[in-house]
Amino acid sequence: MKFKSIFLMVGCSLFMAISSSQELNALAAEFLNTLDPDLKSITIFDLDDKERLNLHFVPIKRKGPTFHDFNDEQKEAAMALLRESLSSEGFRKTKEIMALEDVLLEIEGGKFKMPDGSPGRDALNYHFCVFNDPATQQFWGWRFEGHHISFNFVASSGKIVASTPSFLGSNPAIVREGAQKGKEVLKMETQLGFAMVNSLSKDQLDKALFSEKAPREIFTTNKQVVTNLDPPGISYAELDKNQKEALEKLLMVYLDNYESGFSQSLMDKINTAGMNELSFAWAGSLVPGKGHYYRIQNPVILIEYDNTQNNANHVHTAVRDLTNDFGRDLLKEHYKESHKH
Template sequence: MTTFRTNSVAIALLLAAAWSARTACGESGVAAAAPAAEAGAPTAKIVSAADLFLDALEEPQRSKTVYKFDDDAQRARWSNLPVGMVPRGGISMGELSPEQRGAAMDLLKAALSKQGYEKVMQIVEADEVLKYNQRGRGGSRGGGANSGPRFGRDNFFISFLGEPSVTEPWMIQFGGHHLALNMTLAGEQGTLAPSHTAAQPASYEMQGKAIRPLGNEVEKAVALMASLDEAQRKQAVLGFRVRNLVLGPGRDGQMIEPEGLKGDQLNEDQRRMLLDLASEWTGIINEPTAAAKLEEMEKNVAETWFAWSGSAEEGSVGYFRIQGPTVFIEFAPQGQGEAGLNHLHTIYRDPTNEYGARWWRKHD
């Protein structure tokens, strides 16, 4: 399998510029780079960026963006499907001025790791490529229902549940087709569970650079499978075909029994490979929060399962699942062979802390 490598900083800047730039009336709206992240807890930095974004909005836009924290309908209003097929709440990027979009991007930079921000921007740009391939079907602004599928970077939405706070729980949602980030913050604690990352196309070129938003996930899973001996592989491979996400969007509150190969049957190198693979999801959030999650997963790695469905031949990529006490990850190609690898769905959940409920239920 060919491995594509890109300069993460350069690609992230290219994608951010592509989103923010507008040439109407000769005006350029390229967003300025966000300040470098400070060491230590990130909540104050995220709140500051959120306040700057909200301050940039007009009052009608702000009212459209901010929901009450207890709005469970909005909390669960996310999907892998395009806007138009499933309406989103909040305000779309297409409704924002270049300066407002820049403030939204600065918020994402503050909330996510560098690698996570790059991945998110690459997923968004893949949808812009899909829009082009669909003959420009970008739709109108605003995200109304029954308008048919709409693709492209203008059709990604941002919303808040609750007001930004360094002490009280609140939530940032960002997503659209093939992307749903649900970030809950409570003081210095944070989680992205549940979140959905996907890509179609899963490989494209931008300014001569090959880009694969979920390329690391593919390569690391293939490497882990290749490291298994015959007995381990026999345990890992399920005896039935799994064709899509079992606990994808719309499956909140559900869980399944672990299957496959248990972590206590892995050697130390394989355990590290499993954790490194899981970090492609848990590492989307800002670095300090991701580090805390990795430490939690390390403690539970012996109780974490790895399952595979599909061809187990060397170099093949099929459905796979990582399931532990505090992590549930699925990766599902949407089809067979190479065609399936150009349309990918994934999900990340924490069965003990969906939407950060472990923290904010204490406030009820």
């Protein structure tokens, strides 16, 4: 089955039927209730299981069922949960990144294989894991992950309280041939990054540019714990009005992937930490076609973008909440309060 058939099956009518006020818990419970005991046994983990921190964005063997394991009803329920956990823009990017697996399959002629001999490019090979039972536990989480996608959610009282670490990648960054020719899934991340760096004066660029060569990969990779990176680059306070607006616009491209409530809460944290604490750093080429990298950070957030592989036509992006990745801080406070009682 080709990738696009999943989304024909879970089309507009399904999502229009889902009330925007419906709790996430209900959608998660509906998904789990579609699973038979065998599938459920490989889907549900404890919230404190080490698997929850097992972050990856490359084609590897993962735990949790995939679309290959689901019937039509299960696919619909799984995608409904994903759709409700993201913004419409985040969901669009996710669908289109999955569809790029078919592009890679065609480009490479199916030569890339997993260690077990299965296809290395597979638009159905995306895994669902649920951590704790949302019907009985105050805090629960879930993960959607596969090649170039990793979303890690924690929820409480039917609302998402953590959505990071998150990773979105695109290979090809721009599809050069075939049925999807011209497709550029992470277009705004690229275009607004170049607009930002090329708006800088020479003196400003001296502060922002930390290397003439872009790194081959984002620095945070799949680390479970990350911190701010050095050098920080040029600060928001050192930008003029138009440049500040440009940086804010670039920042929102990443935050707008999330469900609106979480996106707003993350923006509130960034504002509380202070916009003047925000910084922008660049490495590599100032024009498309050659390796380039940038990051945006302040004490609470770190965003990375890298495009160096495959002749600078292969994008990796990541967002890390430095105060609450994997919901760590919220869960720490929850357990602390529980022990008091």
